[in-house]
Every structure is written in structure tokens, then in C-alpha cells.
Amino acid sequence: xxxFHAHQAQHYLVLAxxxxxxxxxxxxxxxxxxxxxxxIELMLNAVNLTFLSFSRFPLVPNSPMGNFLxxxxxxxxxxxxxxxxAAVGLAIIIAVFRSRTSINVxxxxxxxx
Amino acid sequence: xEAILFYIFAIGVxxxxxxxxxxxxxxxxxxxxxxxxxxxxGIYLLLSAPLIAILQIIIYAGAVxxxxxxxxxxxxxxxxELGESTWTFWKGAGLAAVVLGTGIIAWRALGPAYPxxxxxxxxxxxxxxxxxxxxxxGRTLYLASVLPFEVTSLLLLxxxxxxxxxxxxxx
Numbered sequence: 156x157x158x159f160h161a162h163q164a165q166h167y168l169v170l171a172x173x174x175x176x177x178x179x180x181x182x183x184x185x186x187x188x189x190x191x192x193x194x195i196e197l198m199l200n201a202v203n204l205t206f207l208s209f210s211r212f213p214l215v216p217n218s219p220m221g222n223f224l225x226x227x228x229x230x231x232x233x234x235x236x237x238x239x240x241a242a243v244g245l246a247i248i249i250a251v252f253r254s255r256t257s258i259n260v261x262x263x264x265x266x267x268x
Numbered sequence: 269x270e271a272i273l274f275y276i277f278a279i280g281v282x283x284x285x286x287x288x289x290x291x292x293x294x295x296x297x298x299x300x301x302x303x304x305x306x307x308x309x310g311i312y313l314l315l316s317a318p319l320i321a322i323l324q325i326i327i328y329a330g331a332v333x334x335x336x337x338x339x340x341x342x343x344x345x346x347x348x349e350l351g352e353s354t355w356t357f358w359k360g361a362g363l364a365a366v367v368l369g370t371g372i373i374a375w376r377a378l379g380p381a382y383p384x385x386x387x388x389x390x391x392x393x394x395x396x397x398x399x400x401x402x403x404x405x406g407r408t409l410y411l412a413s414v415l416p417f418e419v420t421s422l423l424l425l426x427x428x429x430x431x432x433x434x435x436x437x438x439x
Binding site: 159160161162163164165166167168169170172173174175176177178179180181184185187189190192193194196197200203204207208210211212213214215216217220221223224225227228230231232234235236237238239240241242243245246247248249250252253258 | 270271274275278281282285286288289294297298301304305308311312315316317319320323324327328331332335336339340342343345359362363366367369370371373374375378379381382384385386387388389390391394397399400404405407408409411412413416420423424426427428430431432434435437
């Protein structure tokens with residue numbers, strides 16, 4: 156598998172790009188609010204994968220190890236933020252479902268003028 | 269060996285992500301998203317990030333997805349309430365074109381940045397220092413970014429209060 160080792164960083168970064176495109180397409184195409192939230196989780200994970208790829212294969216010359224591990228701490232914060240976002244987003248979905256008995260995002264038009 | 273594992277995990281990640289977008293019933297979407305996160309944890313292990321891989325399984329596949337499945341069960345949508353499944357030809361073609369186009373553009377754009385093999389492989393350079401392990405990441409977390417770490421606890425507190433206030437209705 157010489158091809159993989161010659162382009163190792165590209166493989167991980169392109170996988171992250173594909174995952175982000177899938178998540179973005181899910182947000183745009185699907186009308187179910189829960190699936191929209193799950194697609195947002197997909198996009199956040201694609202960003203995490205990018206952080207870790209650049210943490211292992213950096214473009215900058217020599218630095219101490221701690222500088223590269225900032226990518227890992229960024230992933231840590233993204234995971235914590237995603238957990239908070241999921242809790243608040245699902246609470247909003249439950250509140251909207253109570254008032255409209257639907258989770259179709261096309262019917263969430265209360266803010267429309 | 270690493271190449272074979274990468275391709276297996278990558279196909280699992282993309283198949284799980286595609287099922288999330290394509291399946292009509294959200295419960296199947298949630299379960300395939302759990303599978304996607306497990307394969308993604310394998311990718312993180314290949315990137316020599318064992319701590320993040322374990323956190324991915326515990327927090328994402330464990331806590332967050334249980335929350336999703338709990339809400340899906342709580343809403344208990346009927347078959348006709350799931351909404352239309354209007355997968356027209358143009359929607360499918362647009363999805364495939366967007367994903368493939370993004371992949372090709374990313375591959376072409378990364379060419380000049382990494383002309384050959386990656387010049388610095390931190391998994392090899394810092395293998396003896398425990399790159400990506402709990403000790404090294406913990407040192408970076410507590411020494412370099414201790415204020416964001418503490419603010420994160422405040423963020424989680426605000427999220428818990430907000431979730432209760434929004435979902436409770438009347439307090």
C-alpha cells in the first residue's frame with residue numbers, strides 16, 4: 156500500500172471533507188429536525204478529524220510536543236460543546252413538538268414576518 | 269496494515285454517515301450514527317489519539333446518542349408523522365455530486381500542501397513521549413488552556429439549566 160503511505164495526510168483530511176459534505180447535505184436535504192441535529196453532529200466530528208489529522212501531520216517545522224497537542228485539547232472542547240448543543244437542541248425539539256405536534260422543520264415558521 | 273485498517277474504518281464511517289442522511293426512520297439513523305462514531309474512534313486510534321478515541325466512544329456513542337435515542341422514543345412518531353420520503357432522482361444526484369465534488373476538490377487542494385509523504389509524522393517523532401496519551405494531553409490541557417477548561421464546566425451548567433427551562437414548559 157505505497158499509495159496510502161505516500162499520501163497519508165490527504166487520506167485523513169479527504170475523509171473529513173467527505174464526512175462534512177455528508178453532514179451538510181443532511182442538514183439541507185432532510186426535513187426531520189432530529190436528523191438535522193444528527194447531521195450537525197456528523198459535521199462536528201468531521202472537524203474533530205481535521206484537528207487530529209493536522210495534529211499528527213503538521214505543516215510547520217520542529218516544535219515541542221505540547222504545541223501539536225493543542226489539536227487534541229481543541230477536540231476535547233468541541234466534544235463538550237457538542238454535548239451541550241445536543242442537550243439544548245433536543246430540549247428545543249421537545250418544546251416545539253409540544254406546541255405544534257410536529258418535528259418537520261418546514262413548519263417551524265413562527266419567526267417569519 | 270495501517271492502510272487496510274484505514275480503508276475499513278473509512279468505509280464504515282462513510283456508510284454510517286450516509287445511512288444517517290438516507291434512512292427515513294430516525295431510530296435507524298441514530299443507530300447507524302453510533303456505528304459511524306465507533307469506526308471514527310478507530311480512525312482516531314490510527315491517528316495516535318487514544319484518549320480522544322476513548323472519549324469519543326464514552327461521550328458521543330454513549331451519552332449523546334443515548335440522549336438522541338431517548339428523545340426519539342419519547343416523541344414516538346407514527347409512520348405518517350415521519351414526513352415524506354421524497355427521494356427524487358435529482359436529490360440523490362445532487363447529494364452524490366456534492367460529496368464526490370467535495371472529495372475531489374479537497375484531494376486536489378491538498379496536493380501542494382503535502383507534495384510527498386508528510387514531512388513531520390508526530391506519531392513517530394514523539395512516540396517515546398506518549399503522543400496523544402492521557403498524560404501528555406492532560407498536561408497540555410491543564411497547563412496551556414486551563415481557563416477554557418474551567419469555562420467549559422460553566423457552559424455545561426448553562427446547557428443543563430437551559431434544557432430544563434426549555435423542555436419543562438412551566439416551572
